[in-house]
Amino acid sequence: MSTHALVAGVLAGPADLDAVPMTAPGPLDKHAMAALVARDIPAGSFVNLGIGQPTLVAEHLPADSGVVLHTENGMLNMGPAAVGDEVDPDLTNAGKIPVTELPGAAYFHHADSFAMMRGGHLDVCVLGAFQVSARGDLANWHTGAPDAIPAVGGAMDLATGARQVFVMMTLFAKDGTSKLVPACTYPLTGLACVSRLYTDHAVFDLGPDGAVLRETFGCSARALVERLGRG
Amino acid sequence: MTTLLCADPDEAVAGVRDGSTVLVGGFGMAGMPVALIDALIRQGATDLTVVSNNAGNGDTGLAALLAAGRVRKVVCSFPRQADSWVFDGLYRQGRVELELVPQGTLAERMRAAGAGIGAFYCPTGAGTPLAEGKETREIDGRSHVLEYPLRGDVALIGAYRADRMGNLVYRKTARNFGPVMATAATTVVAQVREVVDVGALDPEAVVTPGLYVDRVVEVGS
Numbered sequence: 420m421s422t423h424a425l426v427a428g429v430l431a432g433p434a435d436l437d438a439v440p441m442t443a444p445g446p447l448d449k450h451a452m453a454a455l456v457a458r459d460i461p462a463g464s465f466v467n468l469g470i471g472q473p474t475l476v477a478e479h480l481p482a483d484s485g486v487v488l489h490t491e492n493g494m495l496n497m498g499p500a501a502v503g504d505e506v507d508p509d510l511t512n513a514g515k516i517p518v519t520e521l522p523g524a525a526y527f528h529h530a531d532s533f534a535m536m537r538g539g540h541l542d543v544c545v546l547g548a549f550q551v552s553a554r555g556d557l558a559n560w561h562t563g564a565p566d567a568i569p570a571v572g573g574a575m576d577l578a579t580g581a582r583q584v585f586v587m588m589t590l591f592a593k594d595g596t597s598k599l600v601p602a603c604t605y606p607l608t609g610l611a612c613v614s615r616l617y618t619d620h621a622v623f624d625l626g627p628d629g630a631v632l633r634e635t636f637g638c639s640a641r642a643l644v645e646r647l648g649r650g
Numbered sequence: 651m652t653t654l655l656c657a658d659p660d661e662a663v664a665g666v667r668d669g670s671t672v673l674v675g676g677f678g679m680a681g682m683p684v685a686l687i688d689a690l691i692r693q694g695a696t697d698l699t700v701v702s703n704n705a706g707n708g709d710t711g712l713a714a715l716l717a718a719g720r721v722r723k724v725v726c727s728f729p730r731q732a733d734s735w736v737f738d739g740l741y742r743q744g745r746v747e748l749e750l751v752p753q754g755t756l757a758e759r760m761r762a763a764g765a766g767i768g769a770f771y772c773p774t775g776a777g778t779p780l781a782e783g784k785e786t787r788e789i790d791g792r793s794h795v796l797e798y799p800l801r802g803d804v805a806l807i808g809a810y811r812a813d814r815m816g817n818l819v820y821r822k823t824a825r826n827f828g829p830v831m832a833t834a835a836t837t838v839v840a841q842v843r844e845v846v847d848v849g850a851l852d853p854e855a856v857v858t859p860g861l862y863v864d865r866v867v868e869v870g871s
């Protein structure tokens with residue numbers, strides 16, 4: 420092991436950093452990150468996309484992917500955002516944005532929708548985050564600031580219930596510190612729930628031993644580890 | 651008891667007492683029983699505990715009830731939104747209490763109330779600040795939080811159509827909390843766009859059987 424023993428408490432591997440491929444010439448923007456997440460969602464999966472950036476993933480799913488989108492306010496096989504005459508106040512997504520229904524859509528009430536989650540019937544959910552720990556703890560609902568009004572929505576249910584939880588976020592906060600941390604300092608959403616982290620600089624697998632670098636964008640694994648070590 | 655077909659929203663919310671717990675359906679404005687809430691404001695009941703997914707949007711519906719100063723406490727999952735200025739202001743002034751509940755746990759606590767379940771262990775929120783002070787138990791190697799039923803004195807819900815027996819059908823994602831809240835309150839009031847004759851609803855399509863529904867009022871679309 421080299422480079423600060425792969426950043427104590429965060430990076431567990433791989434042992435050979437030079438084997439980690441750099442798969443893009445520069446950091447990814449949110450659309451490229453969304454495309455990457457879409458690439459990794461198995462065909463035919465039942466998927467929940469969180470509010471905000473994760474909704475972009477839908478635009479990158481191939482038309483023949485057979486992926487069925489779940490929205491926690493009570494629908495499967497949700498279609499794209501509604502435009503013009505399609506707008507129907509009775510048909511919205513979890514972000515209260517008007518959406519459309521695809522053939523084969525189904526509606527259900529809230530208790531069923533969350534039973535679906537908790538019961539392990541959703542294959543993947545994609546969430547944003549303030550912080551993620553190397554072991555997959557998630558913090559994404561509350562900054563803990565004393566004047567902040569907390570709001571949790573379905574974040575904890577999704578983090579706990581989906582079979583796989585993917586997070587997409589920028590790797591570094593505005594002040595340059597890493598949002599992938601040894602232990603979250605923001606209030607937790609769920610423990611050991613995130614299995615993969617997509618960021619603008621790299622993709623990581625998360626697990627009991629820590630984070631493992633899978634690929635980098637615009638920098639070598641070695642350079643990224645240096646930067647994480649400084650953060 | 652037979653479902654009462656009310657002449658207007660004011661009749662539908664008559665008798666709500668001060669200090670009641672009121673379950674309010676809707677997710678954002680979809681399924682929000684705005685006519686019933688407006689009637690509740692006129693009716694005057696105060697010191698209410700409101701259970702709803704959100705804490706009001708804009709200046710109508712639940713936001714108007716909050717603005718009228720009738721709500722002592724809000725039990726919800728997602729109060730803070732771009733257009734939740736009424737709640738935000740009251741909360742910052744310490745004029746309304748907040749119990750924050752994960753969305754699925756909120757729904758399941760009402761389901762439990764309606765289904766006669768004494769309490770349940772739920773993995774959601776285990777190890778987070780929202781589980782603090784709650785009993786936990788490890789089940790199948792996973793931490794679970796003990797959650798208690800959430801019952802209302804009154805439920806105000808929005809549905810699409812009712813028949814004269816109170817059977818309800820909903821429309822698209824406006825269904826959201828309606829069917830669960832309809833099981834979990836002593837008095838259940840539904841505002842619907844249209845009341846139809848008995849026999850006009852397909853029994854296979856009825857989501858809330860009339861047994862749960864005490865009062866129905868037609869409000870148009």
